[in-house]
Amino acid sequence: MAKAPVLTPQAEDFPRWYQDVVAKAELADNGPVRGTMVILPYGYSIWERMQAAVDALIKKAGAVNCYFPLFIPESYLRREADHVEGFAPELAVVTHGGGKELEEPVVVRPTSETIINTYFAKWVQSYRDLPLLINQWANVVRWELRPRLFLRTTEFLWQEGHTCHATHDDARAYAERILWEVYTAFMVDVLAIPVLPGRKTARERFPGAINTLTCEAMMVDGKALQMGTSHELGQNFSKAFGTQYSSTSGQLEYVWQTSWGASTRMVGGLIMAHGDDSGLRMPPRLAPIQVVVMVVKAGEGVAEAASALTSELEGAGVRARLDDAVDVSFGRRAVDWELKGVPVRIEVGPRDLANGEVIVVRRDDSTKGPWKLGEVAARMAGVLESIQGDLLAAATAHRDTRTHDVTTLEEAVEAAASGFGRIAWSALGAEGETRLREQGVSVRCLRMPDGRVPPAEDTPGAVALVARAY
């Protein structure tokens, strides 16, 4: 008799598989208020590692962290017309505070351009104050009618960067720098997800932006996920809020701005980009636990050997965890560590130990073999890097296999049934984009054939990447 699967198989029902993984790997649960989310300790440990890596890259790109209030006066939102139109339907509004009705309702930030520009307008005086590069880690609220844990939640955690520049060129270059050096670098190098950076069409832009750049990833089911965005805001907000600087020639000029964000949605992307029917597969550079050392069963010196090996691995810089809970069956524990996607499992049992060996099992491809106990710590870093590379290679192959060059709208819809379609933007255009949307397919981004971001929507040669999306 076949073993009952722990998870709904991906091929049977991918959305159900996703829900199963989120629950059984103990990543998150639904909150009591519609669309809110409880992030459980293991899920949060993944987010903490994402934060640390992204934060380091943001600081390397010259931005500094600060913190702006959760509450924004409703009137601030209204100052930029497109912005309020985009966010009004999603706002949570506080009408009572301290036991009284408020004179002016306040909104819970859906994003912070408006409140931050209020301060930029005070801080920026001269060209010497530019560029001004700030970031914050915060929670934001966008009322969500069709919530899905991590992917679309009413409250989510993110970072939002906000910058001011003297020139359009400088702002554009910085928005691109964040796209490549922060988001793409993090997602490819750490998450092992081969995202495609590109330019959003006018229709898909952030409300209030003049250009939105995006990283688009392919999930196991062939659908796209937007993993992070970087916007050029032009002078829309600086004009609405009066953020001006005096130039070298003494003229008052409006600053050019960018904003950019990546959120807990990345956890959803991680699950769906690498997961399989046994659960998560964590890329080792991100994994909160890289190696679990399991005591297979009690036996003379077994627990001691497992504990010593765990310490030895930690000493070698590996994030190792000892599992000596022998009162729970080995099989059940092994299934749990597979669910959580721990890249390497080491089985320490009495028989192998008698031969001076342990069994080392890779989560990504299930390869398994006896290793000499004395060699484990020294060899582990290399294996972890192999897994990291293999996960990226597998995701890239998957993406490429499911990406098709097409020339007609009908073919684009067909390509999007199983993956990405690539079609000349000149052959599609805004009208074609509308017709695709009627069939549930969207233009994820525009890219140049060499992978660069088109400097404008109508750049000759721009190719539209089309897909169904989360």
Add this chain to the structure above:
Amino acid sequence: MAKAPVLTPQAEDFPRWYQDVVAKAELADNGPVRGTMVILPYGYSIWERMQAAVDALIKKAGAVNCYFPLFIPESYLRREADHVEGFAPELAVVTHGGGKELEEPVVVRPTSETIINTYFAKWVQSYRDLPLLINQWANVVRWELRPRLFLRTTEFLWQEGHTCHATHDDARAYAERILWEVYTAFMVDVLAIPVLPGRKTARERFPGAINTLTCEAMMVDGKALQMGTSHELGQNFSKAFGTQYSSTSGQLEYVWQTSWGASTRMVGGLIMAHGDDSGLRMPPRLAPIQVVVMVVKAGEGVAEAASALTSELEGAGVRARLDDAVDVSFGRRAVDWELKGVPVRIEVGPRDLANGEVIVVRRDDSTKGPWKLGEVAARMAGVLESIQGDLLAAATAHRDTRTHDVTTLEEAVEAAASGFGRIAWSALGAEGETRLREQGVSVRCLRMPDGRVPPAEDTPGAVALVARAY
């Protein structure tokens, strides 16, 4: 002519001095919604370092991080009678979401006992699940009518720990462990603030707690600041939310709980515990910048030497910053670094450099002297540790000088005019506490003569620490 002071002198107007420091050291600004706060980059870098240190101690104490929603259904708050009574006057209430009036209003969390217990009730089944130790870093909102930056703000950032235990004894021991091993250890060892841990009187307890432990610090002006609290919740919340476990004997029992928090208020405490008329004085273990290397003025090889020294210090593990902004006067830059409280300033000028020397200035006591350039990096760690120790010693001496043993209520009020009074709790009692409060003096905590926390309010020998407080 005397130089105009940068700050209002402390002796002239301490609250005004505090406001001046917060503004001029660029720590924070008021938000547009009453009582909210913008934390500026330098202020936030201080908070980030506090977070990192406290987070490490929390993890060492066995708790794991997770994240619960910002929004709590109003009905949850009402389940624990004292809790809702305590927090109702301070709540911010969301009545509209996604363009509609909500069926049930939601409150913005003032603290998370109620929402977390909803999940604890699901997670805890058996004694094997205990103790359950979790923590979250989050923003909370308590509507504040008399806001002061960092000290009392409508929104603040904090960590809140929440735990479940099988027995009253275990819960009590953990609440004390957090008090000593996390809060007291951090505040004394890192912040160099000699806090006094103790037990709150019944009147001063957290709403819903059966016991509140606290760390009380003396500020430069002799007033007290509560820097962190650790509560025993008894079974109040577990009974309200049905958080039960089956014991080893198979009986269903309610868990015993703790909760504990420390917030951005600690930044206010740091400012007021160590600051002087020139600004902040940062304890080196916390300081985001430990040493600033200043180019005094342009000159042959000066900028290069300063830059090389900065790198050398960084290589030696010192958080060093180069200041080569010679277009701004040296005096103005030096005043700015003093305002920010950077523990050590190194002046690199052409004349000293010709002698192979630089001038090293300690922020804490203004001592100053030439050091051989080649010795700076090697000697710096020792100097930083001296400053750390001297700041703690100075704050301890200040506290002790301003603390008086008294025997009557009148003497207690007098002692509180300039610092702390210590009076036998048996001589004061709840009635005396009420009379003190009428004169603006509160019982900060009860302590045993040997420094331990009294196991109960009526423990013989318990001494009340009384003061005016922030």
